[in-house]
Amino acid sequence: MFESLKESLSKFTSGGVNKKAIKDLVKDLQRSLIQSDVNVKLVFELSKRIEEKALSDKVPSGLTKREYVVNIVYEELVQFLGKEKVEISTGKQRILMLGLFGSGKTTSSIKIAHFYKSKGFTVGVIGCDTWRPAALKQLQQSAKKSKIDVFGIEKEKNPVKIVKKGMNLFADKDVVIVDSAGRSALDSELSDELKKIDKVLNADEKFLVMSADIGQAAQSQAEEFNKLVGLSGVVVTKMDSSAKAGGILSACHVADVKIRFIGMGEKVDDLELYDPVRFVSRILGMGDLESLLEKAKEAMDPQDAMDLLQSGDMNFETFYAQLEAVNKMGSLQKIMDMLPFGNKMKIPKGSLEVQQDKMKEWKIIIDSMTKVEKKSPDLFKDSKRSRFERIAKGSGKSMDSVRELYANFKKTKKMFKQMKKLKGLGEGEMDEKKMQKLLSKFKGKF
Ligand SMILES: Nc1nc2c(ncn2[C@@H]2O[C@H](COP(=O)(O)OP(=O)(O)OP(=O)(O)O)[C@@H](O)[C@H]2O)c(=O)[nH]1
Numbered sequence: 001m002f003e004s005l006k007e008s009l010s011k012f013t014s015g016g017v018n019k020k021a022i023k024d025l026v027k028d029l030q031r032s033l034i035q036s037d038v039n040v041k042l043v044f045e046l047s048k049r050i051e052e053k054a055l056s057d058k059v060p061s062g063l064t065k066r067e068y069v070v071n072i073v074y075e076e077l078v079q080f081l082g083k084e085k086v087e088i089s090t091g092k093q094r095i096l097m098l099g100l101f102g103s104g105k106t107t108s109s110i111k112i113a114h115f116y117k118s119k120g121f122t123v124g125v126i127g128c129d130t131w132r133p134a135a136l137k138q139l140q141q142s143a144k145k146s147k148i149d150v151f152g153i154e155k156e157k158n159p160v161k162i163v164k165k166g167m168n169l170f171a172d173k174d175v176v177i178v179d180s181a182g183r184s185a186l187d188s189e190l191s192d193e194l195k196k197i198d199k200v201l202n203a204d205e206k207f208l209v210m211s212a213d214i215g216q217a218a219q220s221q222a223e224e225f226n227k228l229v230g231l232s233g234v235v236v237t238k239m240d241s242s243a244k245a246g247g248i249l250s251a252c253h254v255a256d257v258k259i260r261f262i263g264m265g266e267k268v269d270d271l272e273l274y275d276p277v278r279f280v281s282r283i284l285g286m287g288d289l290e291s292l293l294e295k296a297k298e299a300m301d302p303q304d305a306m307d308l309l310q311s312g313d314m315n316f317e318t319f320y321a322q323l324e325a326v327n328k329m330g331s332l333q334k335i336m337d338m339l340p341f342g343n344k345m346k347i348p349k350g351s352l353e354v355q356q357d358k359m360k361e362w363k364i365i366i367d368s369m370t371k372v373e374k375k376s377p378d379l380f381k382d383s384k385r386s387r388f389e390r391i392a393k394g395s396g397k398s399m400d401s402v403r404e405l406y407a408n409f410k411k412t413k414k415m416f417k418q419m420k421k422l423k424g425l426g427e428g429e430m431d432e433k434k435m436q437k438l439l440s441k442f443k444g445k446f
């Protein structure tokens, strides 16, 4: 799903950032979105906005141009695919599942029941599909594994009767889900039936279930059902097996109905609360981009952290900043995970990570150095006992600690020197191969 979108962005993040690269990215995005069945008019509106912003806006400090452009793409897609996540209600609620034949109503009823049950709610499912042969059996069978209570009346032809009885039986349940019958279209018969059920159920949530493979046809379907009963959301099923997912997602945007859940498979736990932010992060294959941007705001962005790690002119001040950068970001592995391509790499454990306690100790020691000493570590080459003694005394730490800090500093400096030798690691040219090469240099250094 949206595979080519991922590729377009990877291509962009591995090349230089200039006007041509941005234009190419926009073209690639257009192609990818159209391929995944997003409405052409919407694609052009979206890509125009992305291009205008990427080419004209000033880059906020703390972000590289590349990150900034990626962020624009990300934010525009999030806006487009639903803005924010709709939280689930934790109160008592009645949910009506509606939709056409085979859209996934029965499967989703059980999945949603399982979802609430696993969160500690008491749940009951009412099967009022009196249309499809053996509908109740199917429901009972799927409910069995998750031990979900199901109510239905075999051979009863009036769904309203079933719902009334079921509501009485499940009066104490936190969540009651009603699985209704489908038809091949929303004809007058189905309309009548759903209206009647809705009247007795007085549902808090009315979910239209649609399969992702119907693509843009979802728009008119959502509008029709919305007009009939007033939808509170959509459940999109079969996201796992559709290449047209862009069609239904954008159709829901146009029809102004919120996607609430997405079905990602046939199993009972193949269901997710729809969260546009997470969804876009995932389709763009950028790891958790949102947390990257948040981190960048409060600490520093990973590209800056990486730049700092690569800066070769090292003294005790920069050394401390480097350790601090890695520490702030969590670990070197985390910095990698947040960078495009980074998530494919495994960093040897412990690289550039110094325990917090040690960091504190070293900071105190560095603070006790003279300004000149901080800036000119070469002064330490003479290994003068008096210098080490003075710093140890001034910081209240042992001579061994001062020596340890110096030894570590030397090792780190040597490692960064080697890094500098790796040409072409500057902005815009970091790719997986080069990073891998770089990282192999880290191995065994700490
Ligand atoms: N791969 C995949 N299959 C799904 C998903 N949701 C449902 N299905 C399958 O789609 C088929 C139809 O699902 P049902 O839940 O029976 O659909 P329905 O809307 O209740 O169908 P009717 O009752 O006949 O109107 C079944 O074979 C399900 O296993 C999903 O998210 N992914």
Ligand SMILES: [Mg+2]
Residues within 6 Å of the ligand: 105, 106, 107, 129, 132, 135, 180
């Ligand atoms: Mg069904």
